[in-house]
Amino acid sequence: MIYRLTGQVQHYAWGGKNYIASLIGLHSAKDQPCAEWWLGAHPSAPSEIEDVTGKQSLIEFLLQNPTALGQASRQQFGDELPYLLKILDVEKPLSIQLHPTKAQAEKGFEAENAKGVALTDSTRTYK
Structure with missing residues (x-):
């Protein structure tokens, strides 16, 4: 099954105002920088997954469907998603x-x- 996954934008002062907003079709980002777009199950900004029943946090989805991670991943990392993809838009110097x-x-x-x-x-x- 294929699900729609929606990431979370992180608004940090060093971020840009164009790249991520254009990438994800965010038209309300003109006032604030969009520094990072997170795709994953990080507790502070989990992605949302959407299926025919609606949207839910990726964390909740994985708790209900741990086999979605695959057997090899679960053997090595347990029932948590072992990575966080970040798309960055850097306008100012980044530490x-x-x-x-x-x-x-x-x-x-x-x-x-x-x-x-x-x-x-x-x-x-x-x-």
Whole structure:
């Protein structure tokens, strides 16, 4: 079965106002930058999947239909989508981003919790 997948636009100050808006047919983006278009099951901006019954979060769809991920993917990564596709439109200089391994992230998260750094603190690295 084929489903329509709709990504989520991320509006960051460094983003452009033309490429992503044109790519996805977004006509209301003239006022704000469209920096990234996310396709995946990231908890903060999951894509929507549409079938004959309507739309739902890709996260909810995969919870209800884990076999849609395929046997090989499920054996290696479990019942979660193992990637996030990002389409970028960069108008202003973009900083380099480095992502830790899962083990590094867990250790950093625990260390910041132990120090009492709030999850909402702008200086927090591991959320």
